Amino acid sequence: MSNMMSSVNQRTNLVGNNRLELLLFRLHGKQLFGINVFKVREVLQCPELTEMPGASPHVRGIAHLRGVPVMVIDLNQATGGKRIEDLSTAFILVTEYNRHTQGFLVNGVDRIVNMKWDQILPPPKGAGSGHYLTAVTEIDKALVQIIDVEKVFAEISPVNEEVSEKVKTHTVDRDLANITVLVVDDSAVARNQVKRALTSVGIKVELVNDGKLALNWLQAKAAELEGNIEALVPIVISDIEMPEMDGYTLTAEIKADPDLQSIHVVLHSSLSGIFNQAMVKKVGADQFIAKFHPDELVSAVQKWLSE
Structure with missing residues (x-):
């Protein structure tokens, strides 16, 4: 033992x-x-x-x-x-x-x-x-x-899921009515936490529960739009631990696909540690955020929407 x-x-x-x-x-x-x-x-x-x-x-x-x-x-x-x-x-x-x-x-x-x-x-x-x-x-x-x-x-031990008024009043130079953020997480609790945070500031979300489903969804959307998917799906927020395909592999697949690589990927995980920062760089993710802080998450989304 x-x-x-x-x-x-x-x-x-x-x-x-x-x-x-x-x-x-x-x-x-x-x-x-x-x-x-x-x-x-x-x-x-x-x-x-x-x-x-x-x-x-x-x-x-x-x-x-x-x-x-x-x-x-x-x-x-x-x-x-x-x-x-x-x-x-x-x-x-x-x-x-x-x-x-x-x-x-x-x-x-x-x-x-x-x-x-x-x-x-x-x-x-x-x-x-x-x-x-x-x-x-x-x-x-x-x-x-x-x-x-x-x-x-x-x-x-419930966490505070409320987005502060300061963050809610922050504006971005983008029409939120025409974009969707893809949220990928195998935990229904985590998916709904992210959904509530983003919808509270007027951001629409699409929810899927593993990396394989997320990649299939993105590829189908890219084919439907015939390119320029980033205009409509600018950000993916992904967990790391997921059935069938983890968040690291999903990120690497997105960044290797010419039709998807302009999408910003935020890895949002309960896993912590220095090794995550190294993996963010290795797979090409744009940011790592430890779960769950609604202001930090929404502020990151607002930042990438303004890029």
Whole structure:
């Protein structure tokens, strides 16, 4: 187990090529779940937790990790399951995303697997809106469920989604009635956050949930317009982690296509770290913004609309 934990720390800085590494874990029984290793700072056996009065019932307490307090969320309970009772055998996945550090309490940790994003598929159709899956995959003939941790965290600790009046009153030298911003994200929570922010300043959006769908949509639109797609679709806002095609690959495909390369691409991700800035340059993205700050996102869109 110690080797596996060490491996998590080493691999959080890996740069993908439409690939990811999944940390597999269990919440109950034999069912395997997965989380992108890039989100995981460390894995440790559950330490003693300090109660957090007034917190969500899904928050089990505060872990003091090297002097830093980290909120610990019972991931099984937060996704509709039973409370994890035996903390002595449980583990915490310490994650960093959406500009926060938090711990997710899980029953057991399995291993790390290396995969291609095209092996990661959207949840089955008909699953409804109440589920907590962002994707699924198959490993050793067993279904692995990838949990939408953004949805979990948004329900426990909602972010401010309001765009300030200062940003709302900023004007751009472009007719907003004739443009559409393409928003690409596998998380319904994240898609709707971006949609609400942009529509609050009069910007129309098109929503898709993975990079492959986004590329197909852009190519079809470019063919329909016979070029000059940038006049009508000037900006793509894309997540990085997505089924079938990640945001890095989507960006590289856009910038390599003569019909699409004038489109500005903003990578908008819960992943954080210096490596993202390097990947922005490598794939040709115009900007990286960590989720989720509505003023920062809208200001970036306004900036690129004025270019």
